[in-house]
Amino acid sequence: MHVVALAVTDGTPLFELAAPTAVFGAPMPTSARDWYDLRLCASPGAIVDGAFRAETPYDLDALVAADTVVVPACHDGALHPPGELVEALRAAHAAGARVASICTGAFALAAAGLLDGRRATTHWMHAPRLADRHPRIAVDPRVLYVDEGDVLTSAGKAAGVDLCLHIVARDHGTAVANAIARRLVVAPHRDGGQAQFIETPIPANGDHRLAQTMAWALERLDQPLTVNDLADHAHLSTRSLTRHFTAISGTTPLQWLLHQRVHRAQELLEHTDESVETIAARVGMGTAATLRRHFARVTRTSPTGFRESFRAVNAPAVDHPIRAGAASQ
DNA sequence: GCTAACGTCCGCCAAT
DNA sequence: AGATTGGCGGACGTTA
Numbered sequence: 001m002h003v004v005a006l007a008v009t010d011g012t013p014l015f016e017l018a019a020p021t022a023v024f025g026a027p028m029p030t031s032a033r034d035w036y037d038l039r040l041c042a043s044p045g046a047i048v049d050g051a052f053r054a055e056t057p058y059d060l061d062a063l064v065a066a067d068t069v070v071v072p073a074c075h076d077g078a079l080h081p082p083g084e085l086v087e088a089l090r091a092a093h094a095a096g097a098r099v100a101s102i103c104t105g106a107f108a109l110a111a112a113g114l115l116d117g118r119r120a121t122t123h124w125m126h127a128p129r130l131a132d133r134h135p136r137i138a139v140d141p142r143v144l145y146v147d148e149g150d151v152l153t154s155a156g157k158a159a160g161v162d163l164c165l166h167i168v169a170r171d172h173g174t175a176v177a178n179a180i181a182r183r184l185v186v187a188p189h190r191d192g193g194q195a196q197f198i199e200t201p202i203p204a205n206g207d208h209r210l211a212q213t214m215a216w217a218l219e220r221l222d223q224p225l226t227v228n229d230l231a232d233h234a235h236l237s238t239r240s241l242t243r244h245f246t247a248i249s250g251t252t253p254l255q256w257l258l259h260q261r262v263h264r265a266q267e268l269l270e271h272t273d274e275s276v277e278t279i280a281a282r283v284g285m286g287t288a289a290t291l292r293r294h295f296a297r298v299t300r301t302s303p304t305g306f307r308e309s310f311r312a313v314n315a316p317a318v319d320h321p322i323r324a325g326a327a328s329q
Numbered sequence: 330g331c332t333a334a335c336g337t338c339c340g341c342c343a344a345t
Numbered sequence: 346a347g348a349t350t351g352g353c354g355g356a357c358g359t360t361a
Contacts (some may be wrong), residue, residue: 234348237350239351239352240349240350240351243350243351253357254359256360286361287361289360289361290359
């Protein structure tokens with residue numbers, strides 16, 4: 001079992017605990033091979049959100065034993081990350097743990113020196129302070145999260161859900177991450193920027209005016225779709241559609257489509273042995289060359305490279321009988 | 330990697 | 346008065 005330690009200190013907002021708890025504490029999806037052992041690690045007497053006393057056998061020293069440490073914001077975290085937490089983080093990272101922060105949790109990572117020379121993000125309100133106080137960090141306030149391999153940071157609050165799902169996708173593949181996302185009823189995968197950076201939030205609920213059009217598009221991803229087609233479906237001019245689309249999703253229609261196609265290609269690469277050419281056609285990319293281009297832009301790997309590394313992660317050549325719940329959206 | 334055709338995006342602005 | 350719409354045009358992106 002992969003141990004995920006959630007670092008709780010006095011004043012941690014309840015909301016920030018919710019994301020990692022819901023994602024890593026979820027029951028193991030049928031399509032996953034192993035899963036997480038979520039451990040609440042709290043400093044003694046920690047009160048969550050001024051109301052809830054954390055009761056757990058693990059204290060912050062237990063972070064060292066974790067494979068992944070999740071650090072949510074803490075009281076006054078942007079100003080004075082608790083020294084005890086900073087020390088524990090340093091030790092955990094030195095022991096080989098992957099460390100992820102939510103919101104102002106990044107300040108604790110920064111204080112531990114884990115972000116020096118790296119890219120990172122935090123809540124946009126606190127980004128200037130983080131950059132100011134730690135000049136060696138390349139702070140990007142625009143993204144939802146930043147994946148630096150063994151150190152990950154995410155923006156405020158809800159971006160923590162995206163970060164956690166991203167981690168699940170890294171560990172278990174996008175299909176498992178999507179299964180979790182579906183269970184939590186959040187948008188499967190928010191991204192939009194280059195590489196593993198997420199640039200803009202997409203509302204987690206599906207009740208906005210373009211939801212049906214987006215769902216409609218996802219059902220015919222394999223077919224050629226123009227912005228005009230989307231506009232027709234939404235009964236809007238292309239101009240208005242583009243306007244609403246960017247306002248709602250933070251991406252432009254074509255970019256969103258391209259990302260959806262790449263994500264579907266990832267699932268097919270994970271779960272089928274179809275050729276890149278075939279997959280390109282099935283996800284609505286005219287040619288394999290086109291798929292490769294966008295795939296590289298989004299994932300920083302080639303389709304074949306992605307397939308290989310996915311197979312490597314899920315190495316044991318054991319038959320896995322049922323893939324219930326792993327169907328794509 | 331280049332190119333030619335075509336599609337997309339977005340500021341501007343008048344119409345609703 | 347203020348918000349929303351959608352046509353236009355040109356820079357920019359995508360495709361084969």
